[in-house]
Amino acid sequence: MEELMQWDIKRKEMRAKLMQEEATFEARRRIANLETQGKNRLSRWFSRRTKNISVEPSSGFMVARIEREKKLDSIVGRRPSAPKAPQGIYLYGNVGCGKTLLMELFFKSAEGVIRHRRRVHFHAAMLEIHYRMHMLRNQGKLKPRSKLNQINRVFEPIPTPSLEDATKDWLEAAERFEAEHQSESSILNAVADELIGSRDDSEGGASILCFDEVQVLDVFTAVALSGILVRLITRGAVIVATSNRAPWDLNKDGLQKELFAAFVNEIELHCRSMLVGTETDYRRVMATPLKGELTHYFWPLGGQSQLQLERLWDEVTTPTLNQAGSSIAPNFIPVMFGRSLEVPESFDGVARFTFEQACSRPVGAADYIALAQHYHTVFITDIPVLSMRTIDKARRFITLVDELYNHHCRLICSAEAPPDDLFLGTMDGSIFDLENLQFETEAEGGRLRRDVTAEGSVAPVGATSSTRTSIQSIFSGREEAFAFRRAVSRLLEMQTPVYLQTLDCHPKNQRPGSAR
Known part of the structure; x- marks a missing residue:
């Protein structure tokens, strides 16, 4: 784990250094271009007559990012594999049999021992995941462009910026480009890293996620939950989960089985499934004296x-x-x-x-x-x-x-x-109501849900009669x-x-x- 932590720190530092070098180079080139234009009468006249010229680069950022990542691989090396995490536990059984109580006892026993630990209920977890994905997807879109990126002058020539301003301008544009061109899988990975508070944490340490009442209600849940838990497991986190269903029964009736197979395989590989085998509802037992x-x-x-x-x-x-x-x-x-x-x-x-x-x-x-x-x-x-x-x-x-x-x-x-x-x-x-198979009040995230499921090749609800029949059976x-x-x-x-x-x-x- 120490090796992995040091690799993350080194790669982050080297990426920042390379981006600073790229920004300085691009800033100097831009200043030179503006100065050349200023010496040309036609260019000077055109610059006075032009309104709302966006001078932000776009496709160049993609090429720069690819080259940068290749250079990082050669300098820092590929990411080392995380050490194998201890096996987690997946508790399943009937209502009131004590699954949540066992999880709570385990979670409390880890206090002061495990640095990164989180206990979260299904509803709260899915809403948090939904919200974090929404924020990550839109974090760069509302950021105002700098004055250098958006020229609104009709009669004044384009000013030649200082090297410091031009460098800062390029870095802001690069940051915005990264935010606007994230894939849905990278967003899921980022959410997973933030879920238990360990993203970019220099102190590292083991992590445990206690996830209460796992269930699969729709395609978005299947894809998002799969991507996030697989990410956590592959990064060495220990998963402790409770559910009314065994892992292999979570998606028993065919809700895009191929998409969820990877998640079920990871759960079965990294968690020991244990049936809390009692028909007794202990909540009722507690209430009997009433x-x-x-x-x-x-x-x-x-x-x-x-x-x-x-x-x-x-x-x-x-x-x-x-x-x-x-x-x-x-x-x-x-x-x-x-x-x-x-x-x-x-x-x-x-x-x-x-x-x-x-x-x-x-x-x-x-x-x-x-x-x-x-x-x-x-x-x-x-x-x-x-x-x-x-x-x-x-x-x-x-x-x-x-x-x-x-x-x-x-x-x-x-x-x-x-x-x-x-x-x-x-x-x-x-x-x-198959037409309203969504979180009822999270319409703001509708596009996000469509994007995530589309990336996983999920057919929309109502797309075909077979799709509707499959969901109806669930x-x-x-x-x-x-x-x-x-x-x-x-x-x-x-x-x-x-x-x-x-x-x-x-x-x-x-x-x-x-x-x-």
Whole structure:
């Protein structure tokens, strides 16, 4: 690992030196050309009459980059192979069997021992990957061009820049060219390097990525997840993952199998797959002593359930409301990609929605992650019984429960039925709207998703009847069955004293006066 780290440092330093030499050479050549033009009457007259002349080179950068990389190979040598990383672990099994608990224990045991370590849930990971790819792809496009690169003078001749300005100008243009001409695979590699905070880190060190609830929901997920995890593994990172499925079953029903084969092979080669072989849902076991007395989940709707929920609302809000200047009011919280989420009733770390307000709008995981980060307690009222006819609302509610659970939030709600009866049927309507098989609120990244999948030769959804049939076979209810069982299991655990003791872990509970 030390050899690899030194190679990275040396190549980075040498690349910077070569680029500086190229910039100085090109700057001198440009100055000479401008001076020659200044001596020529026709050129001088033309320069006065020309407006918006872009003098930035383009194709020359590609040739320069190729030659530069060849020169670096001859000076520094090819990249040495990373030492073989210790074998990772891939835990799979049924809902509530203890996969996440085992991962959490392992992750905590690595504290102070492993320098680069990261534990991330599937929803948060995919949103972060999506966001980082978006930023990397666009980082050079909005950077303003220097005055030397864009001439806007109509009657003045082009000035001859100083060597320092011309050199800086060339380096800025080269940086912009690199940013605008990255391949999607190179973007995936860059995201992978940043994912656990080890990119360009001179101190090096081992790295571990704990990835909770791996699943494959669409083609973008397959391609992006494959590229990133393969990159991490080939760089020596240790992968510890949990999933409801064995690796070979993640893509069992044919979602572009050839694209995902490399990922599955890497997982099987570098991770030991272990079935957590129990049918027991330990969350239910923890909730058994409650004997049906759920302290934060009230049903059926109306009557006594509403009174109990309102009593809790008053208990949570009244003490702080008595302070001068405090009030319950709507709030808007920031969400990635410059969006915001409206919270109808917000007060001092507590939020309140009706089910329709929380799950009928076009929101997704990014919104619920932001909600869970800003509020330690969330009230949801009037939750109906959910079926495949309301699959979009059901999926949003499941995602909401997942994120509140992952962030140690308290959920207080009223519902039409008890948790075990909240999700009905698997045959009552189509599972998925195949035309909307995307992250629901990340439309900003649509082009990026198309580019990544196109580079992997992925046919778009709806391209052919066979494509649609293949995807329909994947989402025939199995993924929802897992998700429904997990949501019910978590709803039960969120009523237990053991879970409620973890509420102190939420950052908004560690400092007063937080969310409004």
